[in-house]
Amino acid sequence: MGRQKIKIEKIEVKNHLQVTFSKRRSGLFKKASELCTLCGVEIAIIVFSPAGKVFSFGHPNVESIIDRFLARSTGPNSHDPFHLVEAQRNASVRELNLQLGQILNEVEVERKRGDNLDNMRKTNESHYWWEAPVSKLGLEELEQLRDAMEDLKKNVTQHANKLMNPSSMFVSNLAGGVFDQYESKPSHGIVSSSHVNAAVNSNFGYCHGFF
């Protein structure tokens, strides 16, 4: 029978409501994450269920976006382009290091999970779902990948350090366009390094809970 049209009004059947809430919440968060990726925007979503449970999605994280939202018209230096540029610049290297450190973590985690899976397959052959990925990108490759990522991290760090030097021609030539974004609308930009730092901290952007 497939999908039927429904009226957009309060669902009264509790069981039905739970199913719809779960599906549509995850659909909403997926749409938000796509919007983040496609358009390079920052999004925070907070949902309170009727039971009072909270679900949230945030990229990079909910708190930093709330900070920006609350501070957007009250920040003391919000109209000073210099502070915006400086804050962004200072955040850059730390952010890069953080990001790349996390890549390494995840590659490492993935590798360990591969190990676990290998053991698992011996116990229960029906768990075939991991086989294709492992065969496609084996543990050895993952280790090589991890090593390559470590090299990449070093390279990017060096690269960033050089870019941090304002006397570099490269900075003014290639990085100017990004700064323009911040300089064009100072009142809505990042208003202080503390807010940038908040964004740099790793956080929990996506909340799963039970209704």
Place this chain on the structure above:
Amino acid sequence: MGRQKIKIEKIEVKNHLQVTFSKRRSGLFKKASELCTLCGVEIAIIVFSPAGKVFSFGHPNVESIIDRFLARSTGPNSHDPFHLVEAQRNASVRELNLQLGQILNEVEVERKRGDNLDNMRKTNESHYWWEAPVSKLGLEELEQLRDAMEDLKKNVTQHANKLMNPSSMFVSNLAGGVFDQYESKPSHGIVSSSHVNAAVNSNFGYCHGFF
């Protein structure tokens, strides 16, 4: 010709990005409002565009939901095990996808900058500082790395999909700690393996590029 499928990755054509942002933002807000009506929930959405413009949706209003959200995370009980457990529920397929998509973007960015640098070296030999990194991890390797990351992304996605399913034997046998978090009551402590948490909790700070 109608709608075409698009890859979920950063839209580079500015004009195109603007149109997509506008359409999808309104679609997101519409979905949110439907969720409010259908399920009787309270939702706040905050979006910062790349230009720093802010868009928000709130039912009943953004501020009251932010208040509730902040009261919850800064309140007297915010550091008790229950809240920590809640915080650690954040593993999600979407988040992993988003993070890994960004890794791919950044590897791609790095590759392109390598290209730029190549051109630059021809113009001015004194800009030697990029040479060591490039020779150590060349552009070709970066491209291979990017491809490997794409595979890794698929693996992690599948893996995460399975981890999200508590009925999986793999989960209960090997990753039980993670789901203990989901199922444990507030009074229970947190016991989980650190490497899993590293992956679960990490979230990339948003970056418009390396600068």
Place this chain on the structure above:
DNA sequence: GAGACTATCTATAAGGG
């Protein structure tokens, strides 16, 4: 930028295991 138009693509309502 904001609408209008379609052809497609995606999300999801229903139902079942």
Place this chain on the structure above:
DNA sequence: TCCCTTATAGATAGTCT
């Protein structure tokens, strides 16, 4: 509770205005 399938309602990419 979770997952899967199916049919269909709804969202939207590409284009023009």
